[in-house]
Amino acid sequence: EAQVTQNPRYLITVTGKKLTVTCSQNMNHEYMSWYRQDPGLGLRQIYYSMNVEVTDKGDVPEGYKVSRKEKRNFPLILESPSPNQTSLYFCASSLYSGPYEQYFGPGTRLTVT
Amino acid sequence: EDQVTQSPEALRLQEGESSSLNCSYTVSGLRGLFWYRQDPGKGPEFLFTLYSAGEEKEKERLKATLTKKESFLHITAPKPEDSATYLCAVQAAGGGNKLTFGTGTQLKVEL
Numbered sequence: 380e381a382q383v384t385q386n387p388r389y390l391i392t393v394t395g396k397k398l399t400v401t402c403s404q405n406m407n408h409e410y411m412s413w414y415r416q417d418p419g420l421g422l423r424q425i426y427y428s429m430n431v432e433v434t435d436k437g438d439v440p441e442g443y444k445v446s447r448k449e450k451r452n453f454p455l456i457l458e459s460p461s462p463n464q465t466s467l468y469f470c471a472s473s474l475y476s477g478p479y480e481q482y483f484g485p486g487t488r489l490t491v492t
Numbered sequence: 493e494d495q496v497t498q499s500p501e502a503l504r505l506q507e508g509e510s511s512s513l514n515c516s517y518t519v520s521g522l523r524g525l526f527w528y529r530q531d532p533g534k535g536p537e538f539l540f541t542l543y544s545a546g547e548e549k550e551k552e553r554l555k556a557t558l559t560k561k562e563s564f565l566h567i568t569a570p571k572p573e574d575s576a577t578y579l580c581a582v583q584a585a586g587g588g589n590k591l592t593f594g595t596g597t598q599l600k601v602e603l
Contacts, residue, residue, distance in 0.1 A: 383535075410589060421496075422536070422579070422593040429589070437590055469535050476589040478524030478543065483535030 381406045383484035385470050391490045392460060400455045400487050402470030410473045411453040412437070412481065413445065415466040422469065428453055429476045460491045494519045494584050498594035505570055505601050513565040513597045515580030525563050526591065527556050528579040536579055539565075570601045 383404045392398055404411065412427040414437075424437030428447040442464055444456040453472075457464060467488050471481040497516045505511055517525065524543050528536035540549045542558040549556050553574065555566040565578055577598045581591040 412589075412591075414591075419595060421595040422581075422591070424590045427589060471535075473589075478541060478583050480526065480538040480541060481591060482538065483528075485535050486533070 381482070383470055383472055383482050385468075385484040385487050387487060388485065389488050391492065393492055394461055395459050398457050398460060398489075400457075400468060400470075400489070402453045402455065402484060403451050404453075404470075404472040404482070405451065406472065406474070406482065407450065408472035408474050408482075409450070410476045410479075410481075411447065412471045413443070413453070413455050414469045414471065415439065416469060416486075417466050425455070425468075457489075460489075462491050465489060465491050494582055494592040496580055496582055496592055496594035498578075498580050498597050500597060501595070502598045503600070505567075505599070507571055507601055507603050508569045510566070510568045510570070512567070513578055513599070515563040515565070515594055516561060517563070517580070517582045518561075519582045519584045519592070521585030523583040523585050525558055526581045526583070527554075527563070527565055528581065530577045530579055530596070539578075567599070570599075572601050572603060575599055575601045 413425040414422045426445040428434045470484040473479040473481045495518045499514045527539040530536045540556040545560045577596040579596045581593040
């Protein structure tokens, strides 16, 4: 089954404790992206990747890092999480960069206390 | 700056009562306008892509239309299973393929 998977689905952590949210797609997609969803603000892009080893900032990149060492994986790293990073995170992928439909993962609900 | 505004924020319909959701946008060079459906606790699910003014697309009870300033998602004879949040997003030329989302319309269809 074609899908985008994320782990963990739920995470509660404390301020400053480094964490990684994994994202993997099995569709051989070139383009991958991370979004966060907050009430009243909608989905906002954090980082994106056009292909392996090619990443760039989205609208809200502060406090986040990403890497794209393999085509299928695009982990999101929070090196020193803060309470304002409490949010619902989605990974997405599309076949190529451009106006192609993006497939979203199931989401990771992160709480930073 | 690209902007997407959706209205209404919430909509309650009786089963079979047709209606439309609105998505107004401003973007410099539209590459595509997207409609997604999001169920509680799940990721957005793709519905349609529209590329140019005048274009229309249909899927079951849903029909999406596009003008130069807005898009409509028409729901004909909705059923309770159509209850969800409907999200509109635009992709601009040269924007790094970013989708700029609206905050959605929460639709509830009652028996």
